[in-house]
Amino acid sequence: MDDVVIGIDASTTAVKAIAFARDGAELFQARETYPLSNPAPGHFEQDAEHWWAALLSALKQVADKIGASRVKAISIAHQRESFTLIDGAGKPLIPAILWLDERARRQVTRLSEELGREAIRDWSGKPPDPTPALYALAWLMEHKPNVLAEAAALVDVHAFFAHRLTGRLVTSTASADPLGLLDIAKGTWHPRLVEAAGLRPQQLPELIVPGAICGLLSEDIAAATGLKAGTPVVAGAGDGQAMGLGMGVDGPGKSYLSLGSGVVSGSYSAMVTTSDAFRTLVSPTGSGFMLETVLRSGMQLVDWIVRITGSPSAAVLEKAAMTAAPGSDGLLVMPYWAGVMSPYWDGAARGAVVGLSLDHEPRHLFRAVLEGIAFEQAIATDAMEEQTGKAAAMIAAGGGTNCALLMEIMANVLERPLFVSPVNEAAALGAAMLAATAIGWFASPEDAAKAMAGPPARRVDPVEALIPTYRARKAIYRDLYHATRDIHARLASLRKTSG
Template sequence: MTHPGIPPRTGTPATARGRAKEVVIGLDVGTTAVKAVAFGVDAPWRHLAVCEIDPGPVQDTARIAAAITKSIAQCVYACADARVLAVSVSTAMHGLIALDADMRPLTPLLTWADGRAADQARKLHTSGQAAELHRVSGTPVHPMTPLAKLLWFREHDPDLWARARWWVGLKDYALWRLTGTLVTELSSASGTGMLDMAARDWNPEALRLTGVGPDRLPRILPTTAALEISPTTAWDTGLAVGTPVVTGAADGPLGNLGTAATAPGMAGLSLGTSGAVRAVVPEPYADPEGRLFSYALTDSAWVIGGAISNGGAVVRWAGDVFASDIPAGPHRDTALLELAAAVPPGSDGLVMRPYLLPERAPLWDPDLRGAYLGLSHRHTRGHFVRAAVEAVALRLAAIVDDLERVHPVTAVRVTGGAFRSPLWRSVVAATVDRPTVFTSGAEGSALGAAALALYALGCAPTLDAAPALLDPASAEGDVVVTSAADVDTYRAMRAQAADG
């Protein structure tokens, strides 16, 4: 009998294709797609299964659950003659779902992009409570956080508030769907704004403030904890009963692990629809200036940095506005970036403030608004697009400078879909003004999740050594070459921007 979600058995048998004897599946549940990647242990083999989900500030939990099952099932089928050592889970941060007593969702998934709690976040800043909450939790107070969203529900939807038995994140929901056990883990908990970093437990002050008792939140496990796949999920995916499910961590910290950006002095920079810069430190860090987040990778490895809401989406917006004559899609993006590449660095004086969505780092001000400055008759749509690229790069460079306050940043590893463009690579490398390596691996968070599982199972001597056991090329990359003139141009622009 065929398992649901598994394609018919066609093509070359697995044994003839040289499958690895043991694999680990890294499951990456993002905001636009669910990716499951089967990595061969000590063998250069992988299989990627991708299931798209509807992007947006709110998302259908049923579609997410179905995508999780389908993507894992496709991986299991692709390596049918191999032993799956474990499934390990990476998920996007800052989501919130209300569940009733029967575990039925009362809300869709509210992602980081849901800005309904702007007033609640603003009040916490006005009252002075935001600084202390950030110091204890490591998460800046912002509408993206579950903390702020919980305050919104308490004030605006008392009926749902009363019916909600559980308040959970995307990781918690994914683990429950996979194992039947409702728990969270330290990394995802550290992005809620509700954690006490020092105690590794829910912060009593955040609980008091939101009115959510610890009995309405999942129990916090280590990121290396292992549960077991539920019998139902085992049947639906083709996994063996009892297969370990490693709780894993959040996608950002796991992205650093999967792209070999964990060494001292190394920053990992990722850029897709949004963007982020992160560096790994050995313990939680409470930023006295309130600009950097601090999220867990493991109990003894923490990731500090900042995320921007306005990344590659800014250029996509520019395409919608300035290039409606070009059909939407990847071809439009390529055509626009080619036009922008013909414009000199600095965009002939055209400057963009790229705040189209409620901005996060480094200013954590959701009320900032975007603008173009310095406009003249000579500016073309190529100028507008290049100014957008440069504006995003300047925001990322500001985060790199913030990291420098904590520890010298001697090199940057960049990854993400935007960097398929030579323009994005050259502009970002020249703007951050540090040796920059482009790593083309598109499954960094999935590899990080699988590597964390390998370490958790005792199959890797250290956490940093684990990725290479699954992907020997994970530490490789291409050096991005920049010109001294470009570096000088963007250095001057950084000085002028000064957080503007």
Template sequence: MMTPLLVGIDVGTTSVKATLFDDSGAALRTFADPYPMKRPAPGLAEQDPADWTSRVSAALAHLSDGLTNGAIAAVGLTSQVNTHVFVDMDGAPLMPAITWQDGRAGAEAAELDALISAEERIGWWGAPLPIDASHPLARALWLKRHHPDLWARTRWLMAPKDYCILQLTGEATADPMAAFGVIDQSLTYVSRLLDLVPGIADRLPPLRGFTQTAGRIRPGLPLAGIPMVTGAMDAWAGLIGTGVLRDGECMYLSGTSEIIGLVSSARHPAAGVIAFPTCEGITMHAGPTQAGGASLAWLSNLTGRPPSELSVLVANSNPHRPTPLFLPHLQGERAPIWDIGARGAFIGLDGSMGPAELTRAVFEGVASSVRWLLEALEASAGQAATSFSMAGGGAASDPWCQIRADMLGRPIRRLKTLDAGVLGAAILAGVGAGRFSSIDEAADRLVVTDRVFEPDPSRRERMDFLYGEYRELYSALKPFNAARAAFTAW
């Protein structure tokens, strides 16, 4: 008799990805389907929520095709966060989803940020985090001011994962980590914070634990009647899908952005990073950059070469040849500097440089952004990272993984399942369905190592130099970027 199977789904920034797993972590079937990011004006970045739900339904149909009733035990979902969709009483979106890359609510964010003390931030979030343009309060205030008619019709303000669960089960729910920024260390909504935008408290979904059943899939849909767990936001699903659950262990997810998460029960509030509330016995110090894989995708479009071809060019090039210095701030930067006005740059170009050198510079620049973030995380956690477990699409490139190991000066363990969020969602589904007694047990069973990249000592001096220059270049360009923004606003 076949052991019941598990489905994990990730509603990401660029696509829906899904996998059917058995209880040893083997991927039996996979699904992936991209969708566009729409940029109707500078600073705006939107998606159509129908693009998510149509692909989630297609994934469920594909993964379950031909299986007998009862073959699948449960479904877990994860998604991008700081992407928001405003939903009416009937569950219909009132406008395109505002994604995490969108900066339209910058003015509202600055206004709200000025109303919160440093002491309140530390008390609520464990770190002096700012309210930025991607914060749900800033988005809500923006809608309330600019489209009061839509605000009046809003029933729910939801993350993509929770919107998809609503469409599939009819139930409104959210996990506490997807709601981070409006909850405190007790994993409950902060009334003092919500009072800053009257009406938002009634529009936020009720909170449930990662492995709690959110509802069952509605009749007429693929896998009707199968339970769906609440699941977790992408960073936490990735943490679980990389098996990073113990103090000192560090998750490295390389997707559109680079997301780093260090587990440590100690807290030493540090600017620019998130010290999440303890959840499921885990305290994660984490932060996202803005453009990891997005930087390679940009260069791919610029050169007309696919990312895989660019990676091969780097693998076949001389690693000691000079390269330009690259800042991956193509649409601002997030952790640890949270500077929406930062902009990308290539510095030090000469006529001998071609696609291989530019690609290596992108790899090194993104790795430098992660080193800066890691320093902040280790300060917040009060300890150094003792191990790195890496997944995500950007981990598929061997030369990029090696450059990351060289830049961080630490071994990096690449995992067999690169879609860690998908695996994490399936792990949570398995625990919720009673297939495993705990998240730890499930992760120990399902997370498998592919390869370990050791840092090359001969490149230590080069990496230290590049990182120092990276920091200096960002500081030097900051006033230029501010002046440029003021000029283009005329």
């Protein structure tokens, strides 16, 4: 029986603990869900104890199935930006505030004015936006100062788990970075950002590089899970970076494209560089950086269209949309149903459908939404590749890869072939690669990625004859946000007044 490593993926909805072999084969997966709370408009929270209970259960299932003696290391990938505050005994003092939370929009404005918008972006690598924890912490400083002052520590998901698994209060730089409190160039806590968050330096976890050993599994946790005491717990990364590594994006010349509810893309950069066009993140390999773009509304727009049109399924609409010509008979869709992060960082922005006529049918709207997602991605990719150079390979994963029409449109608009990853659980696999490297299976995370990621499942090529058509429409699409920005800002102002 061969040895295995466990990759943990603690997402917004569930903890997955997956046993992987040395070749990256998934041997067994345990998944435990937990609830999401929305106690007030824009507030999204979870009980960190639910994360912990789910992790213990998932690890026990893996140990029972695989055998404790086979498990040689554990590593953690997780939902980014989400955090809680703990007391000296490690117990949460508040519900965890999630990356989805938008309560701190006023704090984004305040800190941008006080510290300078560009200064925050260049220090942290993140243009000001409610997603990083910095702003929710500033909200706590204003609304719950006592709990913030009395907390023993701020913990991201990684630090919360590592502390309970090993007794050591430590997190990975690639896990802490999305909180928005790191000096991206130095990989250390930034004093001005920590102060702006209302924290003291002693309230922060120790930082180590991804792939370093956080500590060893304690006796009591070993007893609770069935794993062996002393099993190394390896520093992982946020799920976005870990996903890229799991898809084989381990250095220059490659980029990843995750087509899920949102659309996330990333490219490796050897040098630190910051821009409104992307977020800059610590690389999960511990060397270099990942430039990342995020479109909040991705495949969830497909679900939305199915719902509002009353169509039996997305497959039925997709089949109909294939009969619509490229360009959707003059329709353009700006897919900002949930606002926009890169490159405009505008929470007031909303979706727009332009060019409607009495001749349009649901099939045109479906195709136009897919084209809008592709146009948005192409603009984001262009901006990233001004810094990194054009990627020789773009590797796609996520539910959207099952939509053949979207993949065809993406290849045409991006003007390159897309390679579909064979990996379903890329974030957990990325964590497993770091575990495998830490215990000496591979010399580096890059070597682990080459051995464990596997060859592409398929390739989708662009149709050269359609590239000019899409290129002309992309040029028009590029102006759509600027044409509607003030209108959406005025509508948002009216919503606030009436609300």
